[in-house]
Amino acid sequence: xxxxxxxxxxxxxxxxxxxxxxxxxxxxxxxxxxxxxxxxxxxxxxxxxxxxxxxxxxxxxxxxxxxxxxxxxxxxxxxxxxxxxxxxxxxxxxxxxxxxxxxxxxxxxxxxxxxxxxxxxxxxxxxxxxxxxxxxxxxxxxxxxxxxxxxxxxxxxxxxxxxxxxxxxxxxxxxxxxxxxxxxxxxxxxxxxxxxxxxxxxx
Amino acid sequence: xxxxxxxxxxxxxxxxxxxxxxxxxxxxxxxxxxxxxxxxxxxxxxxxxxxxxxxxxxxxxxxxxxxxxxxxxxxxxxxxxxxxxxxxxxxxxxxxxxxxxxxxxxxxxxxxxxxxxxxxxxxxxxxxxxxxxxxxxxxxxxxxxxxxxxxxxxxxxxxxxxxxxxxxxxxxxxxxxxxxxxxxxxxxxxxxxxxxxxxxxxxxxxxxxxxxxxxxxxxxxxxxxxxxxxxxxxxxxxxxxxxxxxxxxxxxxxxxxxxxxxxxxxxxxxxxxxxxxxxxxxxxxxxx
Numbered sequence: 344x345x346x347x348x349x350x351x352x353x354x355x356x357x358x359x360x361x362x363x364x365x366x367x368x369x370x371x372x373x374x375x376x377x378x379x380x381x382x383x384x385x386x387x388x389x390x391x392x393x394x395x396x397x398x399x400x401x402x403x404x405x406x407x408x409x410x411x412x413x414x415x416x417x418x419x420x421x422x423x424x425x426x427x428x429x430x431x432x433x434x435x436x437x438x439x440x441x442x443x444x445x446x447x448x449x450x451x452x453x454x455x456x457x458x459x460x461x462x463x464x465x466x467x468x469x470x471x472x473x474x475x476x477x478x479x480x481x482x483x484x485x486x487x488x489x490x491x492x493x494x495x496x497x498x499x500x501x502x503x504x505x506x507x508x509x510x511x512x513x514x515x516x517x518x519x520x521x522x523x524x525x526x527x528x529x530x531x532x533x534x535x536x537x538x539x540x541x542x543x544x545x546x
Numbered sequence: 547x548x549x550x551x552x553x554x555x556x557x558x559x560x561x562x563x564x565x566x567x568x569x570x571x572x573x574x575x576x577x578x579x580x581x582x583x584x585x586x587x588x589x590x591x592x593x594x595x596x597x598x599x600x601x602x603x604x605x606x607x608x609x610x611x612x613x614x615x616x617x618x619x620x621x622x623x624x625x626x627x628x629x630x631x632x633x634x635x636x637x638x639x640x641x642x643x644x645x646x647x648x649x650x651x652x653x654x655x656x657x658x659x660x661x662x663x664x665x666x667x668x669x670x671x672x673x674x675x676x677x678x679x680x681x682x683x684x685x686x687x688x689x690x691x692x693x694x695x696x697x698x699x700x701x702x703x704x705x706x707x708x709x710x711x712x713x714x715x716x717x718x719x720x721x722x723x724x725x726x727x728x729x730x731x732x733x734x735x736x737x738x739x740x741x742x743x744x745x746x747x748x749x750x751x752x753x754x755x756x757x758x759x760x761x762x763x764x765x766x767x768x769x770x771x772x773x774x775x776x777x778x779x780x781x782x783x784x785x786x787x788x789x790x791x792x793x794x795x796x797x798x799x800x801x802x803x804x805x806x807x808x809x810x811x812x813x814x815x816x817x818x819x820x821x822x823x824x825x826x827x828x829x830x831x832x833x834x
Contacts, residue, residue: 380608
């Protein structure tokens with residue numbers, strides 16, 4: 344029996360995947376709708392902000408499900424599994440693009456920033472500058488710290504879920520998260536100093 | 547979520563909501579790897595809140611609609627009947643292929659053995675051809691006068707000569723116990739084995755039927771042909787071409803004989819080899 348559209352929305356990821364296993368295209372569509380943007384964000388951030396590549400990777404990860412819906416064990420959390428697959432895809436890509444990774448590690452690309460409606464022009468500008476600098480620091484992170492950071496602060500996965508997704512201990516997850524915050528903190532501090540120096544020079 | 551798990555899941559917040567001096571010894575030990583004093587700890591704290599706030603707000607457009615369209619198409623195609631067959635995993639395909647091969651092999655062996663059986667019948671028939679034909683010719687005049695409904699024993703033909711299969715011996719033995727010229731009853735089914743040579747010039751048939759007591763009666767008859775020049779297997783008009791009319795009345799049989807279906811059947815035998823004819827027309831049922 345096929346469910347109505349509303350019922351699909353009420354289903355858990357795992358139940359949806361059970362329906363996908365029974366070749367239910369509506370269930371597949373729902374799981375795609377839930378995860379395409381999140382995975383795109385993850386790939387985009389992990390893969391040097393290459394939009395085209397991120398799109399290809401989203402396509403590829405869902406193609407794995409299309410080709411073999413039974414690849415996922417519905418008794419496991421889907422979110423943990425899908426990000427584990429995504430992370431492995433990124434790892435392979437890093438291996439393939441070792442040169443590019445090194446070259447572009449510090450490359451910073453403009454991104455769409457969070458909406459700053461309601462803020463004054465000066466405050467908005469400050470926020471944009473801060474966001475850009477924060478983005479820059481995140482871009483500088485190595486793949487291990489970046490993946491842990493994204494899963495924690497964007498995907499809001501628990502420490503346990505991250506440890507399962509990345510195949511590392513919970514202690515390592517905590518340690519990576521604090522390390523990342525420290526790196527960003529140091530980077531932002533240096534950036535602030537540079538900005539102040541620029542301002543002093545200009546004035 | 548229990549308290550322990552909640553603590554684990556909010557562990558950064560649990561630490562950063564406190565002042566440096568209020569950290570537990572375990573927390574202080576963990577933090578000491580990243581911040582050695584209060585200033586460093588406060589810098590981490592500020593960064594943590596900024597970062598978590600920024601990450602919650604940050605948004606970028608997702609993949610284009612083409613990605614979704616393409617995936618949906620693939621999913622539907624993959625799960626169509628054809629797609630399912632093609633998409634079956636290798637093990638299933640292997641087993642299916644093995645099963646098909648096995649069935650094919652068994653079918654081939656069966657067909658070959660069936661053909662060999664037919665060839666044996668044909669060969670036996672051919673060997674006996676001349677003698678049978680001679681005997682049949684001698685009886686031709688007599689047979690022509692007989693009604694199609696009456697089957698008679700051709701007395702002159704040595705029955706042993708006409709037996710083409712070992713089973714016929716048994717029939718023959720049994721037939722001796724009953725009256726050979728016993729008339730068939732209306733609706734009674736009788737098997738007829740056609741006999742013909744490779745040119746289908748001379749054809750005859752062996753009628754095998756059972757009497758009221760289920761005793762087999764073997765009756766031989768001479769060939770009749772639709773006309774003197776015909777190379778077709780000519781059969782008595784009482785022979786019907788399909789089981790469909792096996793229990794039909796005589797008039798129905800005659801209609802069947804005249805029907806297109808009969809002629810189609812007949813035309814199929816034209817120009818075919820004896821084996822083909824035997825196969826097509828071999829054992830037929832006749833009803834009176």
